[in-house]
Amino acid sequence: MRKALRLRRLSRPRDDRYLFVPLDHSVSDGPVVSRDRWHDLIRSVVVGGADALIVHKGRVRTIDPLLLGGCALVVHLSAGTAHAADTNAKVLVGEVEEALRLGADAVSVHVNIGSDTEERQLADFGVIANACDAWNVPLIAMVYPRGPRIADPKDPVLLAHVVNIAVDLGADIVKTNLALPVPRMAEVIASCPIPVLVAGGPATGGSVVDHARDAMATGCAGLAVGRRVFTSPSPKSLVAELASVIHVDHHADLVHAVAGVVS
Secondary structure, eight states, X not given: OHHHHHHHHTSTTSSSOEEEEEOTHHHHTSOSSOGGGHXXXXXXXXXXXXXXXXXXXXXXXXXXXXXXXXXXXXXXOEEOOTTSSSTTOOEEOOOHHHHHHTTOSEEEEEEEETSTTHHHHHHHHHHHHHHHHHHTOOEEEEEEEOSXXXXXXXXXXHHHHHHHHHHHHTOSEXXXXXXXXXXXXXXXXHTOSSOEEEEOOOSSSSOHHHHHHHHHHTTOOEEEOOHHHHTSXXXXXXXXXXXXXXXXXXXXXXHHHHHHHHO
């Protein structure tokens, strides 16, 4: 029951669709924004209508708790940096109990299937899944085909395998790549009994809103968009556009309610 309640909090309109904004890039790549812009970024993301923020444990302490009244908090437990000998390697840097003490609604882990350290990452996944089960905490698995053994990271057959690894190891929600050609993402969704979210795409390229529409049309349960949000000239407007695509029937009411909470 407690896990079910926490899962419901991850979808603000309770429609089982999700818009997550990961801001964990400060570990892998460096600061997402300057210190004096951080509060405004968080407020923009919340007011825009994001369902959850994803950050590392130390960064939680920099977020005004009042901004999280309607927006869920996910603590990311995996880390690696762009300076590592193997940039596809991920290690655990936190525990479920820590995340709960910080007020998290869920935790997330990152696994790169096909990487040189896949074995270690899968073992870490298993450890966190067991702890989530013990504490009734939802687990979001960010699982990608990524590494020297992967020829096509957007191959739908491979992505179906990847998302079902997340299912079998105990995830409640899985995030991965959008398949190409896009219509074949429907095959990935059909193979998977838990909600599938797709990443927001690269820092450059086409419209992330069009990307969202394409993903939702295949049956995806939502998006996790980070870099495209925090590099946007108007994060609030972009998040609002994305939320309107994901929460088609609920977005207007959601924005009105959120504005009242954080005003």
